[in-house]
Amino acid sequence: MERTSSGSSIISDASFEPRHNYTFTRCDAEAAHRVEMHFKSLPPHDQHAMQLRNLIRYLIKNPFPVEDEVLHKILKLADSVFFGGVLFGRVRWEWSNPSQPRFETELIGTTALREAAQGGYETLIVLSEPILKHPDYDRRLLLSAFLHELVHCYLFIQCGFTARSHGGHTDGFHAIVGIIDKWAGSGYLRLCEMKANLNHFLNDRGRVIDVKLGTLRGHRHDGCNQSPGPQGEYLETAGFNPGWV
Structure with a gap:
């Protein structure tokens, strides 16, 4: 059983794949529609949308490490701009633990x-x-991975375990990341890519190293992986505060 740095354990069950059913398809479509309608209802100069855009641009332009508090702020702003407050009190995030080898070679989130x-x-x-704190990659990789996972959070909260259908990348998921990707600048964060080609996120330092080595990395990592088990096998966490966001 894998554990995060705080002791949270993740129960994995890669074999679980819920069968297609009309109820989930409707829930998935309705959840995506709610995001679309909420986003369209924002005023032209919505304060939270402007803050989120400015924060993303600022992070990408500045080389210093991203503090955890900044990601907490992005979560809250994204919840306001895209998800209509659905994530509040129901999302927690952590960095991986060194004892989790998948996060060194296989997963970014x-x-x-x-x-x-x-x-x-x-x-x-x-x-x-x-991977996400590696000095060879610019901030777009971290921002893309984080926003990608927030979309999964939204659909899980709205539709439950059945949102794991198709590896979590349902029609509703694609519709939502399309909205966010277009808002950020089409292709800028590459949210619509289900697997992250790390070459796209190399910064100047990473490119220089590649040139000196005379190689192309060609690294592709799973953009995400859904790790909860089927209903009845829940995520067990040490010190998980359900009301924290």
Whole structure:
């Protein structure tokens, strides 16, 4: 069983694949439609949308490490701009633990969920610290991975475990990341790519190293992986506070 740095454990069950059913298809479509309608209802100069855009641009232009508090702020702003407050109190995120080798070579992010004490579902995002904090990659990789996982959180909260259909990359998921990607600048964060080609996110330092080595990395990592088990096998976390966001 894998654990994050805080002791949170993730129960994986890659074999679980819910069968297609009309109820989920409708829920998936309705969840995506709610994002579309909420985003369209924002005023032209929505304060939170402007803050989120400016924060993203600022992070990409500045080389210093991203502090955890900044990602917390992005979560709250993205929730306001795209998800209509659905994520509030139901999303927690952490960096991966060194004891989790998948996050060094295979995954840049994953989202797990469980039933929440207050009803519905709550989610836990785990981000790859070795990859997303690596000095060879610019901030777009971290921002892309984080926003990608927030979309999974939204659909899990709205539709439950069945949102793992198609590896979590449902029609609704594609519709939502398309909205965010277009808002950010089509192709800028590459949210619509389900697997992250790390070459696209190399910064100047990474490109110089590649040239000196005379090689092309060609690294492709899973953009995300859904790790919760089927209903009845919930994410067990040490010290998980359901009301924290």
